[in-house]
Amino acid sequence: MxxxxxxxxxxxxxxxxxxxxxxxxxxxxxxxxxxxxxxxxxxxxxxTKEDIVISLFADLGRPVDELIAWAEEQPRTLATKQEILRRYHVALMGALPLFRFMHENQATVRELSIGETFKARMTTLAGMIQDPGASMVDRVRCVSALFTMHAGLWLMQTVEGEEAEKRQAVLDVAIDLVTQAHRAEAG
Known part of the structure; x- marks a missing residue:
């Protein structure tokens, strides 16, 4: 092997x-x-066990880092923000075991160095889908879009329906939140 x-x-x-x-x-x-x-x-x-977890974050976090690098080169249009969410959704699906670990070991994640790395990634992504000077309501919408995607990994497991349909619904709601925030700023 x-x-x-x-x-x-x-x-x-x-x-x-x-x-x-x-x-x-x-x-x-x-x-x-x-x-x-x-x-x-x-x-x-x-x-160490921490070495294993750090390696998981490095490997499974790579798509998010690539997404951030891609997004930094894009204009801050509604289409870009929506594409960020679509690509993040794909990255989340590829890292489900890691997010399960994070969900079930939250105190440990906060204590390990990976907690700060994850927080930095989320802060960066949230900033990329918000407009500078957005109202508080629109900033909450954008941050909520990301957390909708995270919560959808777990909470939708108890909802009846096809997995693909539930995942698409979570993505649609996240995109709708960012679309509302973008239109409010543009309007």
């Missing part, structure tokens, strides 16, 4: 265990046992 595949397997198993029993209650030994490898083999790739 290649190094990249082993690294990915470690990340996947660690996320499973973190989700099952929590970050604090999961040990490197348990991760190694679930993988059926020695602790030394695990140490070759990751020295």
């Amino acid at each position: 290649s190094r990249g595949n082993t690294r990915q397997r470690i990340q996947d198993v660690a996320l499973e265990l973190f989700a099952e029993q929590g970050y604090e209650k999961t040990s490197l030994r348990e991760i190694a046992e679930r993988l059926d490898v020695t602790k030394a083999a695990l140490y070759y790739h990751f020295k």
